[in-house]
Amino acid sequence: xxxxxxxxxxxxxxxxxxxxxxxxxxxxxxxxxxxxxxxxxxxxxxxxxxxxxxxxxxxxxxxxxxxxxxxxxxxxxxxxxxxxxxxxxxxxxxxxxxxxxxxxxxxxxxxxxxxxxxxxxxxxxxxxxxxxxxxxxxxxxxxxxxxxxxxxxxxxxxxxxxxxxxxxxxxxxxxxxxxxxxxxxxxxxxxxxxxxxxxxxxxxxxxxxxxxxxxxxxxxxxxxxxxxxxxxxxxxxxxxxxxxxxxxxxxxxxxxxxxxxxxxxxxxxxxxxxxxxxxxxxxxxxxxxxxxxxxxxxxxxxxxxxxxxxxxxxxxxxxxxxxxxxxxxxxxxxxxxxxxxxxxxxxxxxxxxxxxxxxxxxxxxxxxxxxxxxxxxxxxxxxxxxxxxxxxxxxxxxxxxxxxxxxxxxxxxxxxxxxxxxxxxxxxxxxxxxx
Amino acid sequence: xxxxxxxxxxxxxxxxxxxxxxxxxxxxxxxxxxxxxxxxxxxxxxxxxxxxxxxxxxxxxxxxxxxxxxxxxxxxxxxxxxxxxxxxxxxxxxxxxxxxxxxxxxxxxxxxxxxxxxxxxxxxxxxxxxxxxxxxxxxxxxxxxxxxxxxxxxxxxxxxxxxxxxxxxxxxxxxxxxxxxxxxxxxxxxxxxxxxxxxxxxxxxxxxxxxxxxxxxxxxxxxxxxxxxxxxxxxxxxxxxxxxxxxxxxxxxxxxxxxxxxxxxxxxxxxxxxxxxxxxxxxxxxxxxxxxxxxxxxxxxxxxxxxxxxxxxxxxxxxxxxxxxxxxxxxxxxxxxxxxxxxxxxxxxx
Numbered sequence: 093x094x095x096x097x098x099x100x101x102x103x104x105x106x107x108x109x110x111x112x113x114x115x116x117x118x119x120x121x122x123x124x125x126x127x128x129x130x131x132x133x134x135x136x137x138x139x140x141x142x143x144x145x146x147x148x149x150x151x152x153x154x155x156x157x158x159x160x161x162x163x164x165x166x167x168x169x170x171x172x173x174x175x176x177x178x179x180x181x182x183x184x185x186x187x188x189x190x191x192x193x194x195x196x197x198x199x200x201x202x203x204x205x206x207x208x209x210x211x212x213x214x215x216x217x218x219x220x221x222x223x224x225x226x227x228x229x230x231x232x233x234x235x236x237x238x239x240x241x242x243x244x245x246x247x248x249x250x251x252x253x254x255x256x257x258x259x260x261x262x263x264x265x266x267x268x269x270x271x272x273x274x275x276x277x278x279x280x281x282x283x284x285x286x287x288x289x290x291x292x293x294x295x296x297x298x299x300x301x302x303x304x305x306x307x308x309x310x311x312x313x314x315x316x317x318x319x320x321x322x323x324x325x326x327x328x329x330x331x332x333x334x335x336x337x338x339x340x341x342x343x344x345x346x347x348x349x350x351x352x353x354x355x356x357x358x359x360x361x362x363x364x365x366x367x368x369x370x371x372x373x374x375x376x377x378x379x380x381x382x383x384x385x386x387x388x389x390x391x392x393x394x395x396x397x398x399x400x401x402x403x404x405x406x407x408x409x410x411x412x413x414x415x416x417x418x419x420x421x422x423x424x425x426x427x428x429x430x431x432x433x434x435x436x437x438x439x440x441x442x443x444x445x446x447x448x449x450x451x452x453x454x455x456x457x458x459x460x461x462x463x464x465x466x467x468x469x470x471x472x473x474x475x476x477x478x479x480x481x482x483x484x485x486x487x488x489x490x491x492x493x494x495x496x497x498x499x500x501x502x503x504x505x506x507x508x509x510x511x512x513x514x515x516x517x518x519x520x521x522x523x524x525x526x527x
Numbered sequence: 528x529x530x531x532x533x534x535x536x537x538x539x540x541x542x543x544x545x546x547x548x549x550x551x552x553x554x555x556x557x558x559x560x561x562x563x564x565x566x567x568x569x570x571x572x573x574x575x576x577x578x579x580x581x582x583x584x585x586x587x588x589x590x591x592x593x594x595x596x597x598x599x600x601x602x603x604x605x606x607x608x609x610x611x612x613x614x615x616x617x618x619x620x621x622x623x624x625x626x627x628x629x630x631x632x633x634x635x636x637x638x639x640x641x642x643x644x645x646x647x648x649x650x651x652x653x654x655x656x657x658x659x660x661x662x663x664x665x666x667x668x669x670x671x672x673x674x675x676x677x678x679x680x681x682x683x684x685x686x687x688x689x690x691x692x693x694x695x696x697x698x699x700x701x702x703x704x705x706x707x708x709x710x711x712x713x714x715x716x717x718x719x720x721x722x723x724x725x726x727x728x729x730x731x732x733x734x735x736x737x738x739x740x741x742x743x744x745x746x747x748x749x750x751x752x753x754x755x756x757x758x759x760x761x762x763x764x765x766x767x768x769x770x771x772x773x774x775x776x777x778x779x780x781x782x783x784x785x786x787x788x789x790x791x792x793x794x795x796x797x798x799x800x801x802x803x804x805x806x807x808x809x810x811x812x813x814x815x816x817x818x819x820x821x822x823x824x825x826x827x828x829x830x831x832x833x834x835x836x837x838x839x840x841x842x843x844x845x846x847x848x849x850x851x852x853x854x855x856x857x858x859x860x861x862x863x864x865x866x867x868x869x870x871x872x873x874x875x876x877x
Contacts, residue, residue, distance in 0.1 A: 237708045238640045238688030318618060367655055374611060425607035487693045489806040489856040490607050493640030494656045504642065504654045
């Protein structure tokens with residue numbers, strides 16, 4: 093696939109990330125030479141960086157309301173360790189050296205590069221020992237009766253994110269391609285010397301980006317109706333903001349506290365295809381608000397436009413009790429997505445349990461969603477997803493397995509994978525019981 | 528170029544093949560005649576009927592699945608008592624349908640939560656929820672309008688999401704059944720010319736209170752038997768919103784339901800074709816004995832889909848009052864979209 097040089101800059105940069113490779117990078121750099129827009133450099137000593145690989149919130153953009161804005165360009169690489177069996181120590185050293193190169197090259201920020209490397213249950217099966225009880229990391233599994241996902245059981249997940257398209261491309265090319273420098277720094281060790289890319293997925297997020305990308309080469313992408321309905325102001329295809337600070341777990345909350353992997357977290361990554369014709373063309377704005385947030389949000393006119401007026405909290409906690417939900421179903425025949433999921437996404441003290449970091453994608457010219465979620469225990473994600481299924485709410489027949497049941501009619505899970513994001517000290521091919 | 532591109536490009540091209548294909552496709556939606564002006568609040572004869580092409584059947588887990596297609600249809604989604612018409616927008620190639628049943632008893636499963644994924648040459652063409660639907664000629668099925676990517680060999684991957692226990696109680700040998708999801712794959716050849724060769728007929732008596740006859744779907748159908756053959760002792764019938772309720776009493780309570788008295792069964796069906804009407808919330812009360820009780824949607828290998836309640840004894844001379852709290856939450860094809868929505872209470876002297 094070639095890159096269309098006539099595209100407006102923002103679209104061009106996104107397209108370059110989606111395509112990937114050395115030519116995309118050089119096209120990107122040709123369009124926006126590094127000299128004109130230098131990328132801030134990283135640290136000479138990686139130990140200056142936090143142990144938490146998932147400590148992104150303080151290092152990316154935020155808004156006045158306190159919401160975190162994830163980096164616009166993201167690449168998620170699914171990797172396999174080259175050799176069978178237990179990884180050798182020289183492979184481990186190569187991986188660590190390669191990651192240190194990235195740490196030196198780029199400031200750990202949205203203007204440089206934020207990233208994390210994570211490991212699957214399948215990876216840990218390479219070892220005789222099993223993970224300690226302090227790590228809850230089941231194999232990925234089907235999380236609803238109506239999904240049939242492919243399970244991502246590759247060894248390793250590398251998640252790269254930056255507001256600079258040229259940075260995510262360059263980092264990838266330096267680690268797995270033949271680029272010999274990263275941000276002016278010579279590359280001696282590459283991840284590609286120990287790991288092989290099995291799958292490459294790309295994502296983006298930010299106001300305007302989904303609206304721009306609902307067409308490719310003049311055609312609506314798969315999942316987007318001919319009416320091209322995605323609002324310009326929306327950061328996501330479904331037309332609303334998400335991830336309000338008040339509805340997200342803190343990084344502290346999702347961090348493993350005990351055992352050798354203290355400071356790490358678990359990461360579930362799903363890919364969900366979106367089919368939005370009926371979402372936009374068959375429903376009113378109020379109906380979309382009912383299904384995305386809650387019928388009460390629509391009744392009270394709480395959401396304007398893409399929901400920027402909600403500030404730093406969707407206000408969903410006011411509508412989670414079973415009486416309110418039952419009343420909504422009786423009156424409107426619907427239940428809200430946020431409403432259902434949030435029921436299982438609060439602890440006894442009302443703290444949010446999972447930290448969602450999802451982005452949109454047009455991989456394969458299909459509207460989809462890469463959905464990473466961080467939580468201290470992976471099974472917490474499974475509990476939230478179960479609540480989102482709403483199986484307990486279908487005794488009124490107007491709420492069906494997918495229909496009138498939040499947004500389930502419009503999203504289709506394609507992949508699921510579970511990973512451990514170890515603390516920085518064990519980020520390179522860890523053993524299950526590091527000393 | 529995908530199909531939508533062909534359709535759009537067709538407007539500006541003189542290539543006869545493309546324009547021809549384009550007109551063929553467009554003519555179908557044009558040929559779907561306008562709805563009749565005064566549709567009765569009842570079952571009525573639709574403006575037209577369309578043939579279908581059987582594309583295959585297979586077994587997946589404990590389910591048997593058959594799939595077929597027809598022209599894209601307009602249909603109506605139901606939320607509570609409200610209808611939402613799904614218009615044809617020219618982007619769809621076919622109305623894809625499936626029927627799911629228990630291979631042993633041939634009982635059709637109406638609440639199995641279906642999703643379909645359509646691929647050709649390994650790439651995804653469309654993926655969508657399949658609505659539980661009610662059609663006069665095709666009965667109770669799952670369906671939706673889907674896109675295609677030209678003529679070729681397609682694989683329909685049907686995800687059967689199980690039948691939720693909260694939704695449909697299971698009794699007898701059906702206890703514990705239909706709880707596991709399964710995926711069925713059916714490969715078929717699709718071509719626009721075959722589709723366009725399917726029968727298409729318009730009717731002069733559209734809008735009259737009548738129904739098209741069921742067509743042979745080559746699958747079991749979800750129908751309530753004629754009154755004389757309904758299981759148990761039939762004690763009376765009534766109608767509500769053009770739906771028929773046949774009330775029968777079974778001498779024994781089916782296994783899986785608490786109670787050692789009798790079992791009150793309500794079989795709900797469409798007029799004319801006697802297609803089962805599932806997915807209602809019904810409650811009942813017996814005159815002289817006070818408290819209302821739920822008539823639970825239940826699937827039983829002998830009784831089929833019905834609404835039932837265990838009662839100590841159904842005394843002669845009492846009246847069963849049936850209240851419809853939610854009308855059938857089934858997507859409707861033309862001729863059914865105005866019926867079974869406003870459903871007043873029914874009274875059946877026993």
